[in-house]
Amino acid sequence: MSVRLQKWNSKEGKVQEAWWVDVKFQHPDGRVERVRKASPVNTRRGAEQYERELRQALLHGTYGKEKKEVPTLEQFQERFLEHARTNNKASTAKKQGGHPAQAPGPRLRPPEAGSDRYRANRGVQGAEGEGGALSKKSVNNLLTALRKLLALAQEFGELNAVPKVEWLKAPKPETDFLSFEEAERLEALAEPGRWKAMITLALNTGLRIGELAALSWDCMDLASGRLVVKRNVYRGHLGTPKGGREREVPLNERALKALREYPQRIDSPWVFPQRDGGFIRNPQHTCAEAILRNATRADIRPIGWHTLRHTFASHLAMRGVPLKAVQELMGHATIEMTMRYAHLSPDVKADAVRALDVRPRGTLGAHSQKA
Secondary structure (H helix, E strand, C coil), rough: CEEEEEECCCCCCCEEEEEEEEEEEECCCCCCEEEEEEEECCCCCHHHHHHHHHHHHHCCCCCCCCCCCCCHHCCCCCCCHHHHHHCHHHHHHHHCCHHHHCCCCCCHHHHHCCCCHHHHHHCCCCCCCCHCCHHHHHHHHHHHHHHHHHHHHHHHHCCCCCCCCCCCCCCCCCCCCCCCHHHHHHHHCCCCCCEEEEEEEHHEEEEEEEEHCCCCCHHHHCCCCEEEECCCEEEEEEECCCCCCCCCECCCCCCHHHHCCCCCCCCCCCCCCCCCCCCCCCCHHHHHHHHHHHHHHHCCCCCCCHHHHHHHHHHHHCCCCCCCHHHHHHCCHHHHHHHHHHHHCCHHHHHHHHHHHHCCHHCCCCHHHHH
């Protein structure tokens, strides 16, 4: 079969897919030429049309002789966005939808899209953000999408090599979390019912708000204190958790008590369903007012649900839990993401060094005898 859908896993473990054309053509002199290329249009129908065009070019001897015009970023953007919609979660595709080709600025062809020239055209704001220019973080987000676009252009044969993209040095964002006393007060004074249970679970498991909204009773075993994060909700779409992997989070006594006391609806599989029995379809907005309201009840500054996730990780680090364990509980793809909490656990480093002060019994004597 000369047209086929190819699937593979990216470095992050995400499933990618693209339509490829594999054509074998025998010339009149008996020579067999094989052409294997990704379809410019990533659909079966587009690949079939591309196959016909390749066969015609091979038949007339024009294949490889036509002068190819390198597309501009703006011209290539639709293929990039189509690939993003096909191969990524809804949230990732939406972020990539704001890539550089869509933003006001230069119409650069991919070979010319060096990051210095691009950044000069985009502008970078100062500390106060004067002039309406983009922040360094926003520019870096666009550069990340630019790098992915260029890599895709190379994969599709539009570029021979990906130009170097250098990110700006931007300050690391501050991580807001509640103190032990604030977390206790928020949990104690939360509105009884769904919001109290969700707040308790967030503080004691570190689940994202989209994961809480997609939590079903079959993901938990209250007898063994086991919870498996299988799904996430984003803008009405049920998908895999961020990173594309399931993870297991043990339930402590507080979380178990909250779940055992929370009534289960017999007409819904979801732990925190809406009135119609379905899952919370837009938790990032639906639940925002609730957490602000409960923070006011507890006399705490305005916070978001992600603050509770940061609180979970921060409190673990402050209690000396190894960062590798924090990473696994949080579902971070890399340890670098977890290192933001490293400064909260100085005692762990001190204890690690002190371990060298304790000599194993017999070690020195055995060494001396051998010497």
